[in-house]
Structures are given as structure tokens and as C-alpha cells.
Amino acid sequence: MNTENQRTSDLNRVLNRRSILGLTALAAANLAISYWMGQQAYSWMPPQASAESVLVDKLFSFMTAIGTFIFIGVIGTLLYSVVFQRAAKYDSTDGPPIEGNLWLEVVWTAVPIMLIIWIGTVSYSTYDQMSLLSPFAPQEMKTPGTVPGDKKESVPGDPEPTQTFAPIEVHSRQWAWEFRYPEDGVSSTELHLPVNQRARFKLTSEDVLHGFFVPAFRVKQDIVPGREIDFSFTPIREGRYRLRDSEYSGTYFAANQTNVVVESEEEYRQWLLAAAQNPPTAAENVAFESFSRAVEGSISLGWATVRPAPAPIVNYTSSEKDSYE
């Protein structure tokens, strides 16, 4: 058909406006910028303090590079059109009546499919590696209905713990974190972990959903009341980091945070011994203190709130004024 031929030639004219060479040069420039952005992505993250964080940052860098390439490609094309393909003031004619192009449509369907398979595979293997490193693998998540106190069934494939330390009990409540080291008789509002050792946890909540989140470790797990969730990761860098509640838990949600101290095994053992000697005292607790202050004073409470649990009584207390990275 005549119109068909005309449309094809219109398309060719549009497509060939830039030579293949020019397009290749632009793609190469885009590739270079995307690679550079991928490298920059590492600097947008908190310190890499766990084995998991190294894997996650690598994945993020990879996705940032691909994303940048697509973003620049699409926005660059649109900007070119906006700048150079405007209609003249009194030009009321139409553009070329191109209704589609099979070849182009196949390419822009196939390329995203391949990219998705690529990103999916890399993500899967990253998740798998994190699972290998840490037993929050599928079989490790307890099934609904398991309540604390039930005897834990041994799971096939459960790696024999090579660690020398027992799991740490993480007790969350409105609004305090409490960490218990049952074998050492220590309870603390600050989490202490030995470096380069698998850290294992049993996460429980006394009231509502909470989230165990340490940005420097890139790990996060919701804590569900009525369940005991096994969780683990490996800290690899000594320092003091922030632990935050990541699942909205009511009025003082934002204040429900504390610190994690990663230290050498020797320091860790010393801390455990020293802490066990301390008499239990009431810890500093932002939620309980500000609630009590508001009730005593004449400050308006605003709207209704759940009464915070009293400050936890522990051997070792931390302060909100402590520094962290």
C-alpha cells in the first residue's frame, strides 16, 4: 500500500535522523555515567557493619547503574523532542502518522524482560547468600501459631551452630527495647555483639508489631506478638550503631530506638561479666519519662494514647546521649 510505504519512509527518516555512530557514542556516554552513578551509590548508604550490608550495597549499586541508564535514555530522548521538535508558531500541520513499529516494540519488550530476569537472578542469589550466611532462611521462620515457650522442633538443614554464643532474646514493647543474655544473667537496653561472630536472636513482642532495624547492618524483621522469630546476621565492623523500631507501634514509636555496640570478642566477654555484676536498675526511657512528665505537668497531652510500659529494669543501661555512627 502506498500509505504504508510512506509511513515506513517517514519512520526511517525519523529514526535515521541521528546516525548509528552518534547513537552508539551517546549510549557509551550513558553507560559511563551509569557506571559512575553505580559507584556513587555506595556512598549513599550508612557504614557497612555487617556481612549482609556488603551484599545489599553491591545489589543496590548494580540496580542504581541499570536504573540510571534507563532514566537518562528516556529523559534524554524526551528532552531532545521538547527542545528540538516543537511546532513553529503558525504551523498547524500534523506530525508523521506513525502508528507503531513491530521491530521497535519487540525490542523494547524483550530488553526489559531480559533486564528483569537479570535483576531477579542477582536479587535471588543475594537473598540466598544472606540466608546461607544467616539462618533466617524459609525453614527457620516459625509457622503461625507457635507461641513462645513451645519446644522448638529441630528443622532439617538447620546448620549446626558454629558460634560459641547462645541466641540473644530481644524483647520489644511499647516503647522499649530489652536484650537478655540468658546464659550470662545479663539484661540490657543496649545491644552488645561480638564482631565477626554469627549473632543469633529470638525476637518477641509483648504487645503490638515492632520492627527490628539496624540500618548499618541492612537487616530488618517485623516482630509479631504471639510468635517467636529466629533471626541472625554477622556484624563485621566494631563501632556503635543505631537500632530503630521500623514497624509503626503507636504514640512513642519514633522514640523507640537504642544503640548496638559491636566489639571484639574479648571486650564482649568482659562486658558480659561486668554487666552481670551490676544491680538491676531502671533504665532511661524516653516514652515513659515524657509521658509521666506530661501527666504531672499541665502540658496538653493532645489525643488519647496507650500508657507506656514502665522503664525496663536491667543490669546495664544506655543513654540517649551516647554517640553512634
Added chain:
Amino acid sequence: MSDASVEVRSPDPQASRQPEPGAPDNWRRFFTFSTDHKVIGIQYIVTAFIFFLFGGLLAMVMRGELITPEADLVDRTVYNGLFTMHGTIMLFMWTFPMLNGLANYLVPLMIGARDMAFPRLNAAAFWMVPVFGIILIASFFIPGGPSQSGWWAYPPVSLQNPTGNLINGQALWLLAVALSGVSSIMGAVNIVTTIFRMRAPGMGWFKMPAFCWTVLSAQMIQLIGLPALTAGAVMLLLDLTVGTSFFDPTRGGDPVLYQHFFWFYSHPAVYVIVLPIFGVFSEVFPVYARKPLFGYPVVVVSSLMITVLSLVVWVHHMFASGTPGWMRMLFMFTTMAISIPTGIKVFAWVATVWGGKLRLTTAMLFALGGLSTFLFAGITGIMLSSAPFDIHVNNTYFVVGHFHYVINGAVVMGFYAAIYHWFPKMTGRMYYEGLGKLHFALTFIGINMIFLPMHPLGLLGMPRRVASYDPEFAFLNVIASLGGFLLGVSTLPFILNMLSSWNQGEKAGNNPWRAIGLEWLVSSPPPHENFEEIPVVVSPPYGYGSNEPLVSNNPAGEALA
């Protein structure tokens, strides 16, 4: 008069007398139980926009609180109530009613129908909006204040009810959400039936404008998904008021089950929201680029693919929740798959614009702005679908930034594009381009200024829904807050433009943009019952550059012949 028109017209003489109170120049009709789809469409849009301003005001108070690290501007309980109500109002009282308004106004005109299939049901669905809106707003004034459990209302927080009263903010919230679900289901039945049954002669599926395809795809999600959310809301209401234990863990309920009910609908809801905006992009780009929509059949079929896939991705909101690893991996792959039909659309719009004869009217600027923010949100969306990365940024400001790029970026800018594009049709007047462009510039800068800094904040580990935060996040929060205030200011030129143009704008002809489509063949504003004679469609849509007639008759009748 053709046979078709006789068939559609009601034989009841009462019905044919209705045009008098509903005459296009009678403004009082907007305050009546009118059954005219055009009146209902504008009622929806204006009502929703008032709620948008209110929800935006709440957001500005929140940004005021977040401009400093400490919780100092408002009490923590007030902040928590504010973000709960902001999210609820923006979704259930702005976005959904606004999109129903666009669909109501445009679908019958675009498919060549005189009204919706069930006009009274249509009016009833609209009038439920002010009812549940008042219920929701009333919760600000009852003892204990409004719901403070976030718009997800996850139990057990949502079941805690510190006031101890039977009538509390959470109960009113749940009642309003359930009613909103019923209203939306009524709207969806109507719109789907209209598109299936009332297309003009000759308008086969592949001659139907892309906007109608996207609305159909979106409303089918409403029919499938909304019953799950509405049922979840009713069960939660029963737990809260009469003491059942569907979700209460202390009495054997499962709080994670609620998350499944909630996200089974509330993730697809994102596509209910964004699909019609994809439709707006597909309508606006061809007009102002003077080119047909590139790859029209693939673009419209990809809407249906999105509908199907959207029903099997909900667990990606629960990657860090109490979900097993196999579930995380399965839903990671389904979620990534949804980017393929979405990507097809984005490339098709770029190809539509490419090589055209562009006119950068306000509508076109908003469509281009919406497309670019959507592209950015799509890229961060693929990142979020990757479970190991999501575990780090889940429930942080990265997610807040991502979905605001979708909703305030793509959807609100797409809405503005639609309003500027069809304003002459709706009102018979032209808007002022200068004010429109000022509105675009402020909106575009505001959106990027408030939502871009949220991404690094989330990467650094700032959780969402916090009334206070650690001091290292202060700098980026200040920029975001300033952007938020700018975004608030950006609505002023829009309101000024709309009000003054509607009153005294230059008169618009039938088709000021030289656009192709049935709605542009009738007068502006269109007469009651739209078409004097039902159009007979003979060409596919978007015939720019082809000079082929769209219809074989004159739908406007003799008056304009």
C-alpha cells in the same frame, strides 16, 4: 434520527423533561441529586479537590513538625493522627473520587453514550462521598481524637483503643473506609457495564480510546479486590467493637492475616489509581505532539496485563513482615514482571512524542512532568521489588519518597494535565496559559524538592511515620519541608486560574485543541445527553496526520451542521 438513538433514549416522558433543571448554564445543578454523568463527574472532581487541599494542609503541618528533629510543634499523638488522616484522606477522599470524576465525565462522551448505564446508582455512589467524608472528618472532634494507627490500620495497634469508648476515632475510620469501599464498588459496576454495553455503533474494542481501556482495567481491579479490603475493615471493626478475635493475637487471632487482606486490595489499588492516569497520558501526548498513539493495540492490552499481574504482587509490602522466604522470592518475581507492561507504555509515550510537532501547553507540560516523575518512581519501584534491598529500606522514607513520586508526581500531575486538557470541554471557557505554566513550574519544583531528599533519608535509615528523628537527618528534612510548603503554594495559581477562567475566560469552541475524539465533536460544554444523534464510528482513535473522518454522521445534530 437513527434507530440506535431511539433505543438509548428512555421512552418515559418524565425523563425527557429532565434537561430543563440540568441545563448546562444552571450552576445549581451541581448541588442536586443530578443523574447527568457530566454533573456527577464535576461534583466528584470538585469535592475531591477540596479534600485534597485539606489533606495537603495536614501534610504541611507534618512537614512543619519534621523541619526540626525534636517532636516540638505538635504532640506525638497529634502527629500520628495527622499522618493517618493525611494518607486516608488523600487516598479514599481525593484520589479515588477524583479518578471516578474523570471517568464519569469522560467515558460516556468518549464511547458515544448519552449517559452511564445506571444514572441513579451513579448519583448514589457520589453522594456517599460527602457522607463518609463527614464521618471521617468528624473523628477529629470526638474525645481521644482520630485514628492514630496509620492508613494501614495494622492490628494490634489499631485495636488498642486507649479511650475505651465505643465511638472512637478508629471505629469511625473503619466505618468510613467500609462505606468508601461500597461506594467504589457501586461506581465500578456502573463504569464496567457502561463500557461493555454502551459503546456507539462501530466502536469496537480496538477503536476505543486508551483512556477508556485504562478505566476499564482499573475498575475491574476494584470489583475483584475491594471486597477483600472491605471485608478486612468490617472484621477489624468487629474486633474493635464487639470483641471478636480475627486479628487479636492475645485471643488467638492472627495480625499478619489482616496484612494479607489489606494488601490484597491496597496494592492493586495503586494500579486503580495510576492506570487512568496512564490513560490521560495516552490521550494528551497525541494531541499536543500531533501524532497517533504509538503502538496503540499493545498499549491498551498492556493495561489488562497490569490488571492481571497486580492481583498477584501484594506480598511485596510484607517482605520484612512475618512472611517465609519462599513467599518473598515468589512475590519478588511477580512484582518485577509488572514492570514489563508498564515499561511498554512508557516507551510508547516517548515514541509518540518523538518526531512530533510539539505544543507545550500547560496540559502537555503536566503530562511530560508526570511521565518523568513516573519513570523515576518506576525505577525505584523495581529496586523495592528486590527483596534483599527492600529489607533494608522497607518502612523507611525511601518508600515514602517512591510512592509520592507515583501519587503526587504521576497521578496529581496527570490529573492537572487532564483538567487543563478538558477544561474547555467541561466549562466552555479557555484557561489562562500563563497562570497554568506558573502552576506547572511551582508544582514540578515543589514535588522534586520535597520527595527527592526522602530517598537518601530512607537509605540512611530514617523510618517512616516518625514524629521525631535523630539529628543527622535534619538537613535533608529541612529541604523536604521547604519543598512541601512550595507545593502548598503551587495550588494557589491553579485555583485562581480555574475560578476566574470558568467565570470570564475566553469562550472555547467545540474543539480548541484540534483533538480527535467523540467528545470534541459536540459543543463545549456538551448538551444534556451529549449527542443529538448517536455517532457511528468508522476509524480508530488518534488519526493524526491521516485526515480520515472519525465518524460517518454528525453527532451534534442539525444545530451545528
